[in-house]
Amino acid sequence: MKIAVICANGKAGKLIVQEAVARGADTTAVVRGENRSAATKVIKKDLFDLTAADLEGFDVVIDAFGAWTPETLPLHSTSLKHLCNLISGKDTRLLVVGGAGSLYVNPEHTVQVMDGADFPEMFKPLASNMGKALDELRARTDVKWTYISPAGDFQADGIRKGQYILGGEELTLNSRGESVISYADYAVAMVDEALNGNHIQQRISVVAE
Secondary structure: OEEEEEOOOOHHHHHHHHHHHHOOOEEEEEEOOOOOOOOOEEEEOOHHHOOOOOOOOOOEEEEOOOOOOOOOOOHHHHHHHHHHHHHOOOOOEEEEEOOOOOOEOOOOOOOEHHHOOOOOHHHHHHHHHHHHHHHHHHOOOOOEEEEEEOOOEEEOOOOOOOOOEEEOOEOOOOOOOOOEEEHHHHHHHHHHHHHHOOOOOEEEEEEOO
């Protein structure tokens, strides 16, 4: 299994690389600067400078790109479109580190987490841009994509328990009524999907028990 992790120096990216390497996957870090991940193979390029040739031969490309400032938030859409175009029509699967704001909170799928009155105002632009990128991804029938949303409380420094509950389009709570997962356990779920490929052209979600 050959896996490329884009933005491998980020908090999520590093843990995904670490998990993939620990499971014996042939893992390549895609980074702009010095590689700070556990991968020994490296492509040193900006995401937007990647070519189809760079991603040739990978079974899975994991997109751990994130943008946080108002002027860069639209890059969630443009970066995903660029990656999709590079692997269009190929067997390479694209796995995306997604957001929780676009998860639905009703069976009719008409109300999302970010529509709630208690959703923090400061995070609405991020959730909206990530949701737009997901909507655009859903239209790509030429790419074997999987979008993985974390729980609402996505904890960068949480411990790795090695277990998680797999959900779908709706916000899933654990037995304590919580929506929480560590980056480390999210990485476990991401690598599971990379190795197994059970949810092609689907959005799934994960929460810690």
